[in-house]
Amino acid sequence: xxxxxxxxxxxxxxxxxxxxxVSALASRVGNDPGAWQVEEVGDGNLNLVFIVSGPSGKVIxxxxxxxxxxxxxxxxxxxxxxxxxxHALTRQAARDPGAVPTVYHFxxxxxxxxxxxxxxxxxxxxxxxxxxxxxGLAAFLGRFCARTAxxxxxxxxxxxxxxxxxxxxxxxxxxxxxxxxxxFTDPYFDAEMNSHTxxxxxxxxxxxxxxxxxxxxxxxxxxxxxxxxxxxxxDLHSGSIMSTDSDSRVIxxxxxxxxxxxFDIGMLCANFLxxxxxxxxxxxxxxxxYQEWILSVIADTCSVFEAxxxxxxxxxxxxxxxxxxxFEDQGQDxxxxxxxxxxxxxxxxxxxxxxxxxxxxxxxxxxxxFEDIADVRVRAPLEAxxxxxxxxxxxSAATLADAKAVCALARDFNRKDVL
Numbered sequence: 001x002x003x004x005x006x007x008x009x010x011x012x013x014x015x016x017x018x019x020x021x022v023s024a025l026a027s028r029v030g031n032d033p034g035a036w037q038v039e040e041v042g043d044g045n046l047n048l049v050f051i052v053s054g055p056s057g058k059v060i061x062x063x064x065x066x067x068x069x070x071x072x073x074x075x076x077x078x079x080x081x082x083x084x085x086x087h088a089l090t091r092q093a094a095r096d097p098g099a100v101p102t103v104y105h106f107x108x109x110x111x112x113x114x115x116x117x118x119x120x121x122x123x124x125x126x127x128x129x130x131x132x133x134x135x136g137l138a139a140f141l142g143r144f145c146a147r148t149a150x151x152x153x154x155x156x157x158x159x160x161x162x163x164x165x166x167x168x169x170x171x172x173x174x175x176x177x178x179x180x181x182x183x184f185t186d187p188y189f190d191a192e193m194n195s196h197t198x199x200x201x202x203x204x205x206x207x208x209x210x211x212x213x214x215x216x217x218x219x220x221x222x223x224x225x226x227x228x229x230x231x232x233x234x235d236l237h238s239g240s241i242m243s244t245d246s247d248s249r250v251i252x253x254x255x256x257x258x259x260x261x262x263f264d265i266g267m268l269c270a271n272f273l274x275x276x277x278x279x280x281x282x283x284x285x286x287x288x289x290y291q292e293w294i295l296s297v298i299a300d301t302c303s304v305f306e307a308x309x310x311x312x313x314x315x316x317x318x319x320x321x322x323x324x325x326x327f328e329d330q331g332q333d334x335x336x337x338x339x340x341x342x343x344x345x346x347x348x349x350x351x352x353x354x355x356x357x358x359x360x361x362x363x364x365x366x367x368x369x370f371e372d373i374a375d376v377r378v379r380a381p382l383e384a385x386x387x388x389x390x391x392x393x394x395x396s397a398a399t400l401a402d403a404k405a406v407c408a409l410a411r412d413f414n415r416k417d418v419l
Contacts, residue, residue: 016034017033024114028057028058032054036053050063085254100253125367125369136248140248141248141268150261156316200384213395216351262346270352272298273298275369282373295407358391
């Protein structure tokens with residue numbers, strides 16, 4: 001399939017013949033396309049995802065569609081998002097080696113990436129719903145968020161290189177626009193594609209009547225669209241992490257852009273909090289124990305993030321920001337500067353966390369933690385706790401002491417009957 005070939009969406013039937021000439025595929029699966037087995041497994045909102053198996057092994061073939069799969073061709077999307085996903089994966093692999101799948105081949109014209117097949121990894125969200133544990137999860141996620149944040153910023157990157165990257169990823173317009181609408185705006189008015197669980201109307205009315213809340217959300221949006229501190233994954237949640245019982249990888253960075261240092265870890269924590277609030281519908285006698293494990297993942301992820309960020313501050317602070325010439329070279333401690341940067345990171349993170357908790361219940365593209373609860377009479381009260389805690393995080397983002405304080409808030413809201 002040549003680079004100049006016009007785009008055409010793959011199918012299970014057409015993939016072997018169309019990709020037979022791609023050596024990166026044949027060398028890992030087998031040279032005879034007739035012996036390949038193809039399974040379409042994409043269950044996300046945007047893309048086609050195939051597992052291609054053969055005598056020599058398996059790979060993933062991911063292809064962008066020219067529309068939002070969740071909605072249909074009435075919502076067109078540019079194919080160039082695969083280009084940005086490819087570049088995001090290569091940068092994440094360099095900034096935190098081993099954290100993302102290995103890329104074997106990229107075809108820009110076909111919006112197609114061939115990458116490592118992860119096995120026996122499954123989507124982390126499914127493991128959380130099933131009540132499973134993942135050893136080392138917090139350490140992995142804390143390091144990933146810290147390393148990609150720090151090393152993608154001018155705390156570390158040469159300024160010309162970082163500015164060139166900002167210019168490159170600024171071309172990813174339509175995908176971040178989804179975040180700008182679905183995450184930061186649509187939950188707070190009666191947007192056309194919104195949906196919510198029956199019974200939440202009093203809580204929704206309360207949120208939308210809170211002018212101060214909406215101001216803070218829009219301030220967070222203003223930082224998101226104007227702050228190019230680092231390259232962010234842009235959609236880091238438990239559905240974009242694949243895990244075994246002891247190993248994890250981050251996938252699907254097509255929402256990549258340059259944004260606030262705290263964006264990814266804030267969105268990540270929101271999805272663990274939603275897993276936490278949904279657990280009464282999924283667990284039995286082990287409910288309290290498992291909920292506490294989820295909170296420990298949040299607290300430990302944030303603790304590892306901060307420790308790793310401080311270590312990188314000491315060892316890799318080679319960019320134009322807070323240079324050693326202003327601190328260490330004059331015999332001065334730069335810790336207060338690091339403290340100030342981290343305070344801004346956590347302010348942004350907790351605001352984003354609360355906003356993401358709102359959008360996953362009120363906007364388009366809800367998550368399975370709540371959606372798998374068939375009985376709306378059970379689901380609505382759990383979502384209500386989640387929504388009101390989200391509002392508390394948004395209001396208190398600048399004053400929360402740390403992740404342990406956030407976990408304490410979660411315990412308090414988990415005991416409340418708010419519907």
